Amino acid sequence: MTRNISILSNDDIIEMAPAAGAWEPMEGVSSKYSFVPTVKAIDLLRDVGWQPIFATQSGVRKRARDGYQKHLIRFVQPDLIMRDERIDLLLYNSHDRGCSFKLMAGIWRFICSNGLVIGDEYANFSHKHIGFNPDDFMKSAIQIAGSAGDIASQMDELKQIELIPQAQSAFAKAAHNLVYDEPDEAPIESDDLLKTRRHEDEGRDIWRTFNVIQSNIIDGGLRGSKIGANGRRRRVTTRPVKALDKNLKLNQALWVLTQEMGKLAKEIA
Known part of the structure; x- marks a missing residue:
């Protein structure tokens, strides 16, 4: 990796965002709730070339949600690092029924350490915990990587x-x-x-x-x-x-x- 990017282990991620390490859903959720650990999703993303570099989680007002709240992990690929920007993947999830798995394309601007998020549909995917399909999940991650050229072209056009x-x-x-x-x-x-x-x-x-x-x-x-x-x-x-x-x-x-x-x-x- 270039530009002093440090790859995180699962333990590193859980230290930064403890909710990402939950191995069961929040108490009281429906028996129909299908639980998929975030760490499983992280490992699937590693399998298709995305490496985690940052993690964070939201605050909670109710103590019962602590450890299950929404959390976000940022991933990079070496081939998607350019001179002034980097194309990233963002994983967003929770274990309190707050949201499904979301995969989004992002841009990291080195000049200001700005994290931008792409709003286009082709760079945003949602995967429900119920009926979670690992193959479909990884296809979405691959598609985001494949959209990097289009995103870079849009950036270049906006600069002109x-x-x-x-x-x-x-x-x-x-x-x-x-x-x-x-x-x-x-x-x-x-x-x-x-x-x-x-x-x-x-x-x-x-x-x-x-x-x-x-x-x-x-x-x-x-x-x-x-x-x-x-x-x-x-x-x-x-x-x-x-x-x-x-x-x-x-x-x-x-x-x-x-x-x-x-x-x-x-x-x-």
Whole structure:
């Protein structure tokens, strides 16, 4: 592996995300629930060339769910590491009936250590625990690897499309509406999402605009203000999106939005 990537063992994964090591479902689930350990899925992915490098799990409010909650493991393949980005596979699962196995394509951007998630249907698969078929599961993982060329082509195309300032603002406003149900009451303005944090992100192409917006939303850290209960405006800093469900949904929605911006830009040109 290049770029100092460390491959994880199953023990490493369980240490990072204990729920991935569950060998039985959460107490109280239906007898009809079909249990498939995450570690079995991880081993199947290893068999088709995907190597785990990172694991995390969601927090829980109820103690009974602790050890069975949603968890995510990121995988890589040496052949899918490029100069500036890497095509990854994400495995998402839980053992509390919260979700089925989900396999998703992701992009890791080395400049900012940004984890992007592909929203296209061809790069997203769901496999229920009931009737789990290992062969179908591995075929999905192989298909994600096979889609790497298409994903790379999309990235290259987005890097070539320049946006005028008004189009960048429209992009940011659409993304802002994805995050805030009441945009007018949000602590930041939509154009705040266009603030760059590093020299490499300066530019007007869609790819960099997308990455700047995504990073500002997911990582938080933008300074703004909000009206408190006393009616006074107070300074606040936006928080990072740590909840796994929200993180994945926002990432996928931003990817789809970026593709639509690319289509519109090409039509206008």
